[in-house]
Amino acid sequence: xxxxxxxxxxxxxxxxxxxxxxxxxxxxxxxxxxxxxxxxxxxxxxxxxxxxxxxxxxxxxxxxxxxxxxxxxxxxxxxxxxxxxxxxxxxxxxxxxxxxxxxxxxxxxxxxxxxxxxxxxxxxxxxxxxxxxxxxxxxxxxxxxxxxxxxxxxxxxxxxxxxxxxxxxxxxxxxxxxxxxxxxxxxxxxxxxxxxxxxxxxxxxxxxxxxxxxxxxxxxxxxxxxxxxxxxxxxxxxxxxxxxxxxxxxxxxxxxxxxxxxxxxxxxxxxxxxxxxxxxxxxxxxxxxxxxxxxxxxxxxxxxxxxxxxxxxxxxxxxxxxxxxxxxxxxxxxxxxxxxxxxxxxxxxxxxxxxxxxxxxxxxxxxxxxxxxxxxxxxxxxxxxxxxxxxxxxxxxxxxxxxxxxxxxxxxxxxxxxxxxxxxxxxxxxxxxxxxxxxxxxxxxxxxxxxxxxxxxxxxxxxxxxxxxxxxxxxxxxxxxxxxxxxxxxxxxxxxxxxxxxxxxxxxxxxxxxxxxxxxxxxxxxxxxxxxxxxxxxxxxxxxxxxxxxxxxxxxxxxxxxxxxxxxxxxxxxxxxxxxxxxxxxxxxxxxxxxxxxxxxxxxxxxxxxxxxxxxxxxxxxxxxxxxxxxxxxxxxxxxxxxx
Amino acid sequence: xxxxxxxxxxxxxxxxxxxxxxxxxxxxxxxxxxxxxxxxxxxxxxxxxxxxxxxxxxxxxxxxxxxxxxxxxxxxxxxxxxxxxxxxxxxxxxxxxxxxxxxxxxxxxxxxxxxxxxxxxxxxxxxxxxxxxxxxxxxxxxxxxxxxxxxxxxxxxxxxxxxxxxxxxxxxxx
Amino acid sequence: xxxxxxxxxxxxxxxxxxxxxxxxxxxxxxxxxxxxxxxxxxxxxxxxxxxxxxxxxxxxxxxxxxxxxxxxxxxxxxxxxxxxxxxxxxxxxxxxxxxxxxxxxxxxxxxxxxxxxxxxxxxxxxxxxxxxxxxxxxxxxxxxxxxxx
Numbered sequence: 001x002x003x004x005x006x007x008x009x010x011x012x013x014x015x016x017x018x019x020x021x022x023x024x025x026x027x028x029x030x031x032x033x034x035x036x037x038x039x040x041x042x043x044x045x046x047x048x049x050x051x052x053x054x055x056x057x058x059x060x061x062x063x064x065x066x067x068x069x070x071x072x073x074x075x076x077x078x079x080x081x082x083x084x085x086x087x088x089x090x091x092x093x094x095x096x097x098x099x100x101x102x103x104x105x106x107x108x109x110x111x112x113x114x115x116x117x118x119x120x121x122x123x124x125x126x127x128x129x130x131x132x133x134x135x136x137x138x139x140x141x142x143x144x145x146x147x148x149x150x151x152x153x154x155x156x157x158x159x160x161x162x163x164x165x166x167x168x169x170x171x172x173x174x175x176x177x178x179x180x181x182x183x184x185x186x187x188x189x190x191x192x193x194x195x196x197x198x199x200x201x202x203x204x205x206x207x208x209x210x211x212x213x214x215x216x217x218x219x220x221x222x223x224x225x226x227x228x229x230x231x232x233x234x235x236x237x238x239x240x241x242x243x244x245x246x247x248x249x250x251x252x253x254x255x256x257x258x259x260x261x262x263x264x265x266x267x268x269x270x271x272x273x274x275x276x277x278x279x280x281x282x283x284x285x286x287x288x289x290x291x292x293x294x295x296x297x298x299x300x301x302x303x304x305x306x307x308x309x310x311x312x313x314x315x316x317x318x319x320x321x322x323x324x325x326x327x328x329x330x331x332x333x334x335x336x337x338x339x340x341x342x343x344x345x346x347x348x349x350x351x352x353x354x355x356x357x358x359x360x361x362x363x364x365x366x367x368x369x370x371x372x373x374x375x376x377x378x379x380x381x382x383x384x385x386x387x388x389x390x391x392x393x394x395x396x397x398x399x400x401x402x403x404x405x406x407x408x409x410x411x412x413x414x415x416x417x418x419x420x421x422x423x424x425x426x427x428x429x430x431x432x433x434x435x436x437x438x439x440x441x442x443x444x445x446x447x448x449x450x451x452x453x454x455x456x457x458x459x460x461x462x463x464x465x466x467x468x469x470x471x472x473x474x475x476x477x478x479x480x481x482x483x484x485x486x487x488x489x490x491x492x493x494x495x496x497x498x499x500x501x502x503x504x505x506x507x508x509x510x511x512x513x514x515x516x517x518x519x520x521x522x523x524x525x526x527x528x529x530x531x532x533x534x535x536x537x538x539x540x541x542x543x544x545x546x547x548x549x550x551x552x553x554x555x556x557x558x559x560x561x562x563x564x565x566x567x568x569x570x571x572x573x574x575x576x577x578x579x580x581x582x583x584x585x586x587x588x589x590x591x592x593x594x595x596x597x598x599x600x601x602x603x604x605x606x607x608x609x610x611x612x613x614x615x616x617x618x619x620x621x622x623x624x625x626x627x628x629x630x631x632x633x634x635x636x637x638x639x640x641x642x643x644x
Numbered sequence: 645x646x647x648x649x650x651x652x653x654x655x656x657x658x659x660x661x662x663x664x665x666x667x668x669x670x671x672x673x674x675x676x677x678x679x680x681x682x683x684x685x686x687x688x689x690x691x692x693x694x695x696x697x698x699x700x701x702x703x704x705x706x707x708x709x710x711x712x713x714x715x716x717x718x719x720x721x722x723x724x725x726x727x728x729x730x731x732x733x734x735x736x737x738x739x740x741x742x743x744x745x746x747x748x749x750x751x752x753x754x755x756x757x758x759x760x761x762x763x764x765x766x767x768x769x770x771x772x773x774x775x776x777x778x779x780x781x782x783x784x785x786x787x788x789x790x791x792x793x794x795x796x797x798x799x800x801x802x803x804x805x806x807x808x809x810x811x812x813x814x815x816x817x818x
Numbered sequence: 819x820x821x822x823x824x825x826x827x828x829x830x831x832x833x834x835x836x837x838x839x840x841x842x843x844x845x846x847x848x849x850x851x852x853x854x855x856x857x858x859x860x861x862x863x864x865x866x867x868x869x870x871x872x873x874x875x876x877x878x879x880x881x882x883x884x885x886x887x888x889x890x891x892x893x894x895x896x897x898x899x900x901x902x903x904x905x906x907x908x909x910x911x912x913x914x915x916x917x918x919x920x921x922x923x924x925x926x927x928x929x930x931x932x933x934x935x936x937x938x939x940x941x942x943x944x945x946x947x948x949x950x951x952x953x954x955x956x957x958x959x960x961x962x963x964x965x966x967x
Contacts, residue, residue, distance in 0.1 A: 154723075277653055280653075284657070315661070319661055323658070326657055327654060329653060329654070330653075331650075333650045334650055373663065
């Protein structure tokens with residue numbers, strides 16, 4: 001009964017989306033306010049009904065209602081409670097339901113937020129959002145119904161891929177989706193801005209918080225995904241340049257560029273057309289990333305099965321949205337005047353440089369991801385483009401970007417004097433020189449790339465801290481400086497964990513030990529352990545540094561019961577900001593166990609940097625929230641008659 | 645000139661779209677057939693299960709075409725295709741089963757629940773024979789002619805509309 | 819510096835943009851040529867042996883009965899086969915969970931001067947078809963097989 005109610009709620013939500021899409025469109029066209037005013041209530045209804053549908057599906061998962069096909073195919077009554085719940089979105093249909101839920105909630109947020117650009121503009125934004133949701137509702141209802149029954153119901157479900165039974169991966173998709181959907185709001189604002197001819201500083205001020213929020217969520221989602229890959233895949237790395245990872249990274253890069261270019265629109269009313277294009281591209285890349293990769297068009301370690309009908313449906317949907325938005329762009333962009341001019345040495349130019357670099361990175365990643373596919377489609381050889389390609393292209397650009405990021409915040413808008421730069425950047429220059437000297441002399445780093453990495457991290461870190469300790473700090477500049485500091489921290493973590501890493505691959509008997517510089521690990525024990533739905537062989541290694549105990553690491557080789565599958569669980573222990581990381585291999589038949597050990601100094605800084613970046617995004621958001629709160633207080637005080 | 649510039653993003657997207665659209669149908673075509681088609685089935689001899697005698701290569705070379713169905717008790721679609729297998733048997737086909745990565749108890753339980761149309765069943769404990777057949781998953785159904793040559797591969801569960809087609813393939817293999 | 823004339827300024831910016839993107843394009847295409855790893859089966863290698871040191875992805879089945887661990891127990895020797903030709907592979911490292919005799923494998927690495935394929939990375943085919951969640955999806959559709967070549 002509950003699943004049927006959920007299915008019904010989904011239909012109601014789709015109807016609400018239909019009304020939300022068309023009523024305001026007709027209303028704005030015919031100047032019928034009564035129709036345009038329907039935008040807000042329909043958006044609220046869509047949010048409510050989608051929420052109900054999601055609750056119904058979650059309920060089916062939690063009580064293990066195996067008469068629902070999706071539950072039977074993806075859950076198991078022996079699964080721990082939390083993963084029964086997160087299992088809701090660990091499959092195609094459920095993840096799509098989560099996607100429309102987040103989208104509907106974003107619609108609710110737009111409907112309830114103050115309409116600073118007037119109710120007409122809000123109705124337009126909501127109608128664009130309605131159109132986007134509508135397509136996904138259609139896809140959900142006609143091609144991926146999550147509430148489909150399975151008669152007769154099996155007594156037990158088939159389980160969830162054990163790789164997905166992990167807190168990191170359980171919360172990775174919702175964060176990413178929330179980020180993507182935040183970009184869909186920016187997309188709706190861009191389309192509405194073009195249709196209503198409203199693109200300008202005011203429009204940018206209204207759009208920017210959505211981008212900042214989406215960007216922060218995407219950053220968190222990607223950081224979490226990277227952390228998951230690091231500890232779960234057991235390969236010792238934290239970024240593999242896999243197509244699935246690239247698919248998440250590309251919208252993030254576009255959003256980063258957008259976040260910077262919209263600041264130019266906001267402050268100086270320039271770069272309008274470019275910003276609009278970025279807004280369209282960011283969400284387009286989100287959709288393509290999520291659905292094209294998920295539908296298996298790009299081969300990947302974690303490719304999903306392809307269903308041609310579904311693939312076709314999604315392709316058409318995306319062609320409609322992206323093609324439609326770009327057509328509007330082609331028609332409207334010419335009308336959007338380019339706004340004011342600026343000098344070559346100015347904040348604007350530095351932001352243009354930022355956008356150029358980010359676009360180049362985007363292009364390089366897109367090329368590396370699509371080239372193998374294009375080559376194969378044209379009947380060429382099967383090739384794979386891996387980390388060497390991306391490292392060789394992205395890392396230099398990132399270093400250039402880091403240098404610019406240290407300077408740009410000190411440049412003024414419109415045109416900038418350069419006299420103060422030397423003084424302002426003195427701390428950063430000293431830190432850079434110090435970092436390079438320390439790296440070469442004390443840490444014995446020889447690779448030029450690693451030395452540059454340390455130097456860039458020191459430069460950007462010191463420059464960002466200099467901004468943070470200045471007086472008269474605004475929310476915006478604090479957020480920016482925090483985010484930049486995060487980048488510096490991540491660069492430091494990535495450089496140090498790579499350049500200073502120690503690695504050993506050994507076969508150990510219990511009681512044997514292995515020495516890696518000052519580090520020593522002894523295999524104490526290998527024994528079976530049992531978890532809620534798995535059994536494992538667990539090794540215990542006692543780790544010392546210069547004779548002082550650091551901790552124990554317990555890598556496991558796990559065997560899951562439902563479905564039957566083996567996974568490797570890395571064992572880790574922290575040391576300052578670094579980690580000792582161990583993976584247990586197979587026994588060699590003579591009582592020895594294969595163990596792969598890494599010491600990765602400062603590796604945790606990679607994700608701490610990600611957290612700082614996200615925090616920066618949230619702080620920047622705080623400025624807007626405060627401004628709106630102040631405005632509302634003013635409205636109350638003067639009781640101004642104004643459209644809400 | 646300027647007008648034309650604004651169309652560039654749309655054109656780029658169109659190109660990308662065509663590329664992806666071209667890729668859409670591709671993965672299927674490349675692998676729809678086993679590389680073993682037209683070749684003799686691999687050498688094997690498997691233990692029996694589910695109250696049926698075991699299966700070996702010799703059982704495929706009887707002069708009469710047979711259907712070999714690859715199934716498993718843990719496989720949901722295998723339960724779905726059970727009525728169709730019965731229909732194939734009723735249509736005069738000889739069915740031989742290969743139970744993949746399974747235990748005798750589970751196979752017996754599965755057959756008790758969903759029916760047992762098989763004359764012989766081989767228990768392929770570690771799934772090695774699947775590769776010998778060039779199978780890519782479970783379930784799959786093969787038409788083997790009387791000389792032990794693999795003639796046709798059906799990927800996925802047998803649905804009601806496939807029954808006649810498989811019987812026709814059997815007829816062709818005679 | 820004075821605010822440049824609009825036209826001049828646009829030209830400078832446009833030129834800079836073209837220069838940056840062209841540089842990125844050149845770097846990317848060189849990197850692509852140097853690092854792209856071609857996918858080869860043992861039969862392809864038998865037909866035209868790749869130069870030593872060139873990174874390739876060798877795909878095929880792990881030939882049954884050929885997996886050995888000589889020496890310190892960390893080195894793994896096995897033969898990758900595509901039923902037409904065989905390639906000897908040496909790998910030093912932990913073996914992925916799904917690596918088994920008779921199963922599909924992709925080894926990324928290169929041939930050394932002695933003609934032995936040294937794998938840096940082993941990727942056992944993610945055998946999702948055998949996993950119930952994916953199989954269950956096959957309920958509504960033809961199973962999508964993992965390319966075995």
